[in-house]
Amino acid sequence: MPPEEDDASAILPAVESLLEDEDGAAALQAAEKAVASCRRAPGGPKDSLAAALRALIRAHCLQGDRKQALSLTREELGLFQEAGNRRGEATMLLALAEVTLQKMGSCLLDEGLAAAAKGAALFGDLGDKRLSAACHLAAANARIKRASKAMDRRQESQLVLDASKDALQLFQEVKDLRGEAKSLHAAAVGYIDLQEFRQAIQLTKKAVRIFQELGDRKNEAFELRALARWHLRKEEPDQALVAAQMALEIFRELPVGCGGWEAVALGTVVQAHLACRDPDHATRAAKEGLARFQEAGNREAQLAALDMLRGAQLLKGNIEAARTAAEDALAIARDLQDGRCEAQLLLSLSQILRKSKEESSKAVEIAKEAQEILRDLELDQERASALQELSDLHLTRGEFREALRAAEEAKTLHESLGEKRGVATSYLAAGAVHHAGGRFPEAILAFEEALAIWRIGGDRHGEAQALDCLARALADAQDVRKALQVAAKCRSLLVELGDKSALLDLMLLIANLEAEAAREARLLDVRKPSAKATQELCLEAAKALQAAREAVALARRTGDAKTLVISQHTEIEVLIGSGLPEDAMRVINDALAVCRERRFEKEEGRLLADVAQVHLCRENVAKSTEAAEKALAMARKVQDAEGEEFALDILDHIESLQAAPRSGSSPAASPSQTVVVQAVAGKAPAQEQAAAANAPREYLGPSKGSLTQRIQGLMKNMFDAEDLENDTMLMDIGIDSLSMLDFHSRMGQEFPGVAWSTTMLFDFPTVGELTEMMDDTLRSAFENGAAIR
Structure with missing residues (x-):
């Protein structure tokens, strides 16, 4: 081997080390030296030239010169093919597969996958198992990127597993531990998309052990952070926090000092604290990281820490602190001239400002500014998402026309990009506008369009989301039976997907719908008494109570006190509507104790309204009035418009009972948001039912004062x-x-x-x-x- 080429062979291990350390500038300089050395060697392209070129291409990618890397790869691939150098051709095919994994757009992934397949076959013919395995690993990573864009991830994720297992087997045969660990990581990602969390966690733990054995602290930290993310997906925040903190400690020990990967690990720590319902520790961790990054002068990391702080303060309810953090981060993004980041931070700031009625118009203007920045940068996909956020902001302000226009513009943009998922979400946004405006047929049609797109594409998460929206629109359109049918389909899907949070919200809806069905059955039983009507009444009431208690059980498992109280409120309403006021009062007392301890004033006001209903069931008008007035005062204090209306409804009803009491009747029929309250459990005798069916009905609508x-x-x-x-x-x-x-x-x-x-x-x-x-x-x-x- 000529000395010049021998020099290149000596340089290449150092280049690999620099690439692993992400020292792009030094890696690029060393790789250029190695390529120059090989080109000076007589006799044309040799094996070391191909290896040096691949290293040079990877260094260009690390420096962000992706277009130059792609151009160089294609050019050198053609030269090796013309020279009949199969190893050089295979190496450039591998390089091409690796380049297309960069931020080059999804259109190049097909080219990369074809290159990986051909490269793997060529290396197989040459008997090079290690580089053949590298081609399979590149294919697995390309499949991971495709899965993230696919409507149905299951098929693509299965292909990820196939490619990563091929790579794993070959790396094990040549005893390449580093390649083995990276293949395990790719397989873990495939299992995550298939919702097989336990498998993913086990494989990632194996990868951690391999990197520990190799003494590769950086990659060990990468895998620990991945492990934390998998535990978060599996809703195991305590275990996620342990892994994330271990990753953060390692990144802080590395000689590179305060940098991007430390900020990434810190973000996972903050996320884990928030998942543990511990915003105080999340805030503390973000502030400590921010101080470190400020001391090191790392502006990008400071920006990331401020954004973490924004999220933690927002969850704590510290709106002003969250706003300050967002504005500080925005100032850094502008100093760095990072338009994409500036736009995202503007959208985050708009979500904070929307919480204040006085500044909701400013929130809209800020969102429009973000959308214009993304337009100028020609980031159409992100601009379409920004338009959907703008639509939601307009909707919050009751600006239905503007909200619908933004949703339609987002849909048009997604259609031009061929983004079916985006088109579906735009239909959801338009449906939400119609729903809020009371245009239920239009809302139902929009939700059905989104549902069809997701079903055809096989996106089960999207399908569940559309079914949930459709059920709520049908419920508000008073189509209770159909709403229950749609909700039942959504429930089955959410159970399959393991989405506990969405399932809890849905169970509350189902409980309310079943209660409404029970109310309809009760009215039918009074007007047209029959054994069948009685049986339907009992069945619907039992279903409502079962759904409400299932929601409470789910809420208890979340460990979140406010979620539990909200679920108990639904159970209370169902119990009152089922004629079980004493059972309802026991639940009320438990929930009130939590509200007063945690200072949940809005929820306490709703529960006081429930107390008023219970006292009406007990025929104690004085206590009912007292509780309703307390509920009204609490609702006004916390600006809870819905709670205020609920309390006013009860007071109106009490007023009507006092103004025109009926002889021999009980005042125990207070209105409820979801059920008509009954004073006595069970059925009245048939004679009383017949009399009730023929008797004039008492008007239970709002009084003139309430209407005003x-x-x-x-x-x-x-x-x-x-x-x-x-x-x-x-x-x-x-x-x-x-x-x-x-x-x-x-x-x-x-x-x-x-x-x-x-x-x-x-x-x-x-x-x-x-x-x-x-x-x-x-x-x-x-x-x-x-x-x-």
Whole structure:
């Protein structure tokens, strides 16, 4: 071997070491020296030249020169093919597969996979098992990237397992421990996408042990962080925290000092603390990391730590602290001239500002600024996601037209990119706008479009999300039976996927739907008594209680006190509706104790309203009034509009009972958000039922006072009107044709089944006149059989 080539062979191990240490500049310089040495060797391309070129290509990628790396690879591949150098050709095919794994766009992955397959075959013919294994590993990593973009990850993830197992076998045959560990990592990722968490964890632990045996601390830390992520996916935050902290300690011990990988590991530690419901430790960890990065002068790492701090403070409820962290991070991103990061931070800041009604308009402007930055950078996929966030912000402000326009623009952009998942999520965004505006047929159609895309693509997570949205839209459209059918399909899917958080939310919906079905069965049993109606009533009530208690059990397993209280509130409503007020009171007392200990004031207000219902069931109007007034005061204190309306409904009902009590009847039929309260469990005798069916019904709808408050509240939200009296002319506060339609839509959502005139704001131009008209309309609809509450 000529001396020049011998020199290159001596340099290459040093280049490999520099590449492992991610020292791109030094690796590039050494690789260029090795390539120059090989080119000076007589006799044309040799094996060392191909190896040196592959090292040079990897160094270019590490430095971010991906286009140059791709161009060089294709050029040298052609030269080796022309020279008939099969090893050189195979090496360049391997290099091509590795280059396409960089941030080059998914369109190049097919080229990389074809190169990996051909390279593996060529190395196999040459008897080089180690480099053949490297080709299989590159194919596995390419499949991992494709799986992340695929609608149905299962098929692609199975191919990941196939390629990684081929690589693993060959690396084991040549006793290449490093390659073996990297193959185990790839296989673990494949198992994660297949929801086989235990397998992934076991393989990652094997990889950790191999790197420990090799004394490779950096890769050991990589695998420990991966282990932490798998434990988080498996909802084992305590074990995730241990692995993440071990990874962080190793990264901090490495000679490279404070850097990007330390920030990445710190992010996993913070995430694990948050998953453990410990925002205080998450905040402390983020602040400690920030101080280290500031001392080291690492601006990129400072930015990352500030973003972690933002998330931790947000979970703690420290909105101002979260805003400060986001603004500090944004300033660094601008100093670094990192447009992509700036846009993402602007979107994060907009999510913080939206929590304040006074600054919601600023949140929209900031989101628009982020969208324009992404447009200028031609990051269309990220811009489409930003448009969906903008749609949600408009929706929060009740700006339905603008929200729908942003959702439609996002859908068009996703369609142009061929991103079916994005198209589906855009349909969900549009459906949410229609749903909030009371346009249930349009919402249902949009959710069904999203569902069809995800079903065809095989994306089960997306399918579950669409089914959940569809069930809620059907519920609000008063199609209880169909909503229950859709919810049952969603439940089966979520159980299969192991998504406990989404399952808990769905079980609360199912409990409410079953309670509504029980209410309908109860009304049927009173109007048309029969053994079949009685049996259906008992069955629906039992289903409602079972669903509510299943939700409570799921909430207890999460270990989150607020989630538990919210679930108990649903159980309480079902118990009251089933005629079991004493059982309901026992649950109320348990939940109230937690609320007062944890200072959950909003939830405490809702529970006080439940107390008022229980006292009505006990026929104690005085105590019911006292509890309802406390609930109203608490709701107003924490600005809980829904809780305020709930309390007002109960007070209205008490007022109607006191104004017109019926002889021999009990005042134990308080309204509820989901059920009609019964004072006595069980059925009345058939004679009483028949009498009840023929007796005139007592109007249980809102009083005029309640209607006035609702109209004034809605007008204030729509037009930011501060002083709104009964004789205020509505035209003077900015009513126009679009807002008139918006008001009409909201009334349709508030009182389904009641026909409202689309010109009612013109025909009845003051709050007082509008209240009189609406009261007459509601009472007339009630007399004609409508369920007014």
